[in-house]
Amino acid sequence: MATIKDVARKAGVTVTTVSRVMNNRGYLSQETREKVRNAMEELHYKPNAIARSLFAKRSGIIGLILPSLRHPFFAELAGFIEHFAHIYSYKLLICDSNLDAVREKEFVDLLKSNQVDALIMGSHTLDVKEFAGLHYPIVTFDRIIEGLPYVYSDNYQGGIFAAQALLHAGCHHVAHICGNLQLDLLSNDRTKAFLQVMNDHGINPIVVQTETNVFDYAHYEEMIYPLLKMHADLDGIFATSDLLAAYVVRACYEMNIRVPQDIKVIGYDDVYLSELLVPQLTTIHQPVREMAEMAVRIAIHGEDEKFQQDNIFPVRLVHRATC
Amino acid sequence: MATIKDVARKAGVTVTTVSRVMNNRGYLSQETREKVRNAMEELHYKPNAIARSLFAKRSGIIGLILPSLRHPFFAELAGFIEHFAHIYSYKLLICDSNLDAVREKEFVDLLKSNQVDALIMGSHTLDVKEFAGLHYPIVTFDRIIEGLPYVYSDNYQGGIFAAQALLHAGCHHVAHICGNLQLDLLSNDRTKAFLQVMNDHGINPIVVQTETNVFDYAHYEEMIYPLLKMHADLDGIFATSDLLAAYVVRACYEMNIRVPQDIKVIGYDDVYLSELLVPQLTTIHQPVREMAEMAVRIAIHGEDEKFQQDNIFPVRLVHRATC
DNA sequence: TCTTGTATGTCAACCGGTTGACATACAAGA
DNA sequence: TCTTGTATGTCAACCGGTTGACATACAAGA
Incomplete structure (x- = not known):
């Protein structure tokens, strides 16, 4: 060359x-x-951008670590982050941790070695103390790590909306399906709020969690079918992602349980999937696009300190056909 | 540091x-x-990986250009490519062209500047001659560019399978929905084969194409509803992606057309979406995982010339509930 | 006449690594 | 005694850019 x-x-x-x-x-x-x-x-x-980077001590690259590119929420998030990174003339280095703490740590080191100018963390299997040594701009998605800015949506309010919607639809026997609560994520607030509101109304939902380190869709089925079988009286389910909710809707269909007549279902995220399903999914909308832009802007201008640490975005209930 | x-x-x-x-x-x-x-x-x-790269004249980075990260097929493809890149100790720089030729060209230049060791092209809006100047390892997904190795699945056979399945199910009034045929893609063979087989049986399908530069899901609806409305006698549809097929299934549901009783639907790709739908989608399976691995291996060992230019993978019909 | 702006060039240092050539020194085996 | 292997060190060049200091030369304006 x-x-x-x-x-x-x-x-x-x-x-x-x-x-x-x-x-x-x-x-x-x-x-x-x-x-x-x-x-x-x-x-x-x-x-040669490499030679330039070496001298300039900036690479123009943002690193992004996600738990899964195949999961529709993260695919959409990655798409938007790429979009805004490009607008601000940054490149994106994407790593898929597959919810594996070892890979996640490898990626953090790798991205540091590669002199990424900033890191957006959307995967959170690592202990907070792993981030102690690194002082370079990190933005966090859906998790608080001491001293780092974080972007998230109002999970607590989302949980309230979901509970209210099910209650309003007349549900009494309710289940809640969520990711593993041991991962220290802000999205756990969805569960907290949902249970709180339900308890206030004298309802004690059945809670089912996915396993810790798994994004395996076969595993979703192994959770959902037994739940539906063992609790024939269920009349409402709140799942913390549209993907989970889609599996619920399909399981209901296969078991001849009618949605929404027999069971109401509420999802979370409002990705394209929710509009695509039959019947279309009632869900809680997260403003992914806006959150992605904020994450990119903080990543780029992080040092200027004109951004807050706490960046919360509103959610809203999107009424469709399953509740 | x-x-x-x-x-x-x-x-x-x-x-x-x-x-x-x-x-x-x-x-x-x-x-x-x-x-x-x-x-x-x-x-x-x-x-500092940058300093090492400069001396070594290799960056350990593979570039990947895709038309959309949000499209489930490409999200899945990207996930697998990332997986194998990591196995072979390469990093992945992902660019989302959004089917825009200008961005695509920018990305090709950008990746060259950034000294990526190889490039995997999954987005093809550029004219072939744009690749004349660049002689660095490029692998192509689903398109032939003179002199470059390419990975694809047996689109022609896929088209035949789809036609045969619809014929076998007794369809006579058939429509075909596909991406824009002006893009010079190997997947156009799906259409070619499908029409050929249908013609051989005296059937002349209605063909509907998406617009050239659009991956806009609202546009899908604008295509599909009129098609169903203006051709009430349709009894079979072959869509060239599961995503398109999902939109067809939903439109049918909204219009009270029963799938598969009134209309049979066949998709393409066999991404997770096809299992998730209600009813589950009959589709043509592409071995994405294997194709991703091949693309990565060629990208990495491309110079060794132990790989062929033409890398075709078999497809198969996956029988589910829509046909 | 002096100063300032324009237009180029040379040179060297630097970014943070890697590598080859060469030197020194010691121990062990042939 | 000579050779070889082990264990370090110094030095300089290199990868492909960028940048500051300094030099030269000319034109124009004060």
Whole structure:
């Protein structure tokens, strides 16, 4: 590949002049600019971003660690983060931890080695103390880590909305399906709020959690079928993702339980999936797009400190056909 | 951040010795190794991957350009590619072209500047000649570009399977929904084969294409509702992605058309979505996992030339509930 | 005449690593 | 005694850019 030296030779100038043309510094005649530009084009020259990064001590790359790219919520989140990163002229290095703490730690180190300018953490299997040594800009999604800014939506309110919707629809025998509560996530507030409201109304929901380190969709089925079988009197289910809710809806269909006539179902996230299902899913909307933009902006301008640590976004109930 | 010089100073050796410890070259006593290791740990030292890349002329990064991260097929593909890249100790830089030729070109240049060791192209809005200047390892997904290796599944056979399934189910009035055929993709063979088989049986399907530069799901609805309304006699639809098929199934439900009793539906890809729908989607399975692995292996070992240019994978019909 | 702005060039240092050449020193085996 | 292997160190060059200091030269305006 052509280097700056090849360009300089071809254009009959020094590398300093070529560098000046590229960076628009110092005095340059139009003629020199053109000579250099022509040489660059003829050689298909692209400046080596690695060499530039080394000198500039910034790579223009944001790292993103997610628990799963296949999960529709995170796929959507990744899509938006990529979108905004590109708008702000940053590249994105995406890592899929698959909810594995070892891989997650590897990725954190890897991204540090690769001099990413900032890190957005959407996967949280690591202990908080693993982040003690690293002081570079990290934004956290849905989790509080001492001293780092975090972006999340109003999970507590989401739980309240879900509970109210089920109560309003007349449910009395309610189940709640959620991710593993041992992971120290802010989304656990959905569960907390939901149970609180239900308890206030004298209802004690059955709670089912996924296993800790699993994003395995077969496992979802192994949870849901027994739940429905053992509790024939259930008339309402709140699942903490649209994906989980979709599995619930399908299981109901396979078991000839009608949704919403026999069981009401509420999901969470409001990803494209919720509109796509039959029947369309009633769910709690998270403003993913806005959250993604905020995460990117904090990642980029984190040092300027004009951002708050606590970045909460409102949720809302989206009424569709399952509740 | 600590550099190799800081480590050398702390350990009381020269940078050469530190470098030797890290790369395990030359003679080193156990004692020296430990001194250096300790210094590295105390300083939380991580070697600067950028500096290494510059010297090594390889970055350990594979670039991946996709038309959409939100589309379930590409999300799944990206997930698997990330998985295998990590297994082979490569990082992944993902770019989402959003089916925009300008962005796609920008990304190709960007990845070249960033010295990615190889590029996997899954988005194809660019003209073939844009790739003329670049001679670095590129693997192509679902498209032939002169001189580059490509990975794809047997689209032609997939089209045949779909046609045969609909014919076998007794369909006579058939529609076909596909991506825009102007994009020069191998997946167009699905359409070609499908129409061929249908024509051989005296059936002339209605063909509906998405617009060129759009991955907009609202647009899907604008295509599908009129199709169903204007052709009340349709009894079979072949959609070239599970996502499209899901929109068809939902539209049928909303219009009180029963699937599969009134209309049979066949999708394509066999992503998790197809199992999730109600009713579960009959579809053509693409071995995404295997295709992803092949793409990564070619990307990495491309120069060794032990791989063929033409890498075709078999498809199969997966019988579920919609046909 | 002096100063300032414009237009280039040379040179060297730097970013943070890696590597080859060469030197020194010691122990052990042929 | 000579050779070889082990254990370190110094030095310089390199990867491909960027940047500051300094030099030269010319034109124009004060």
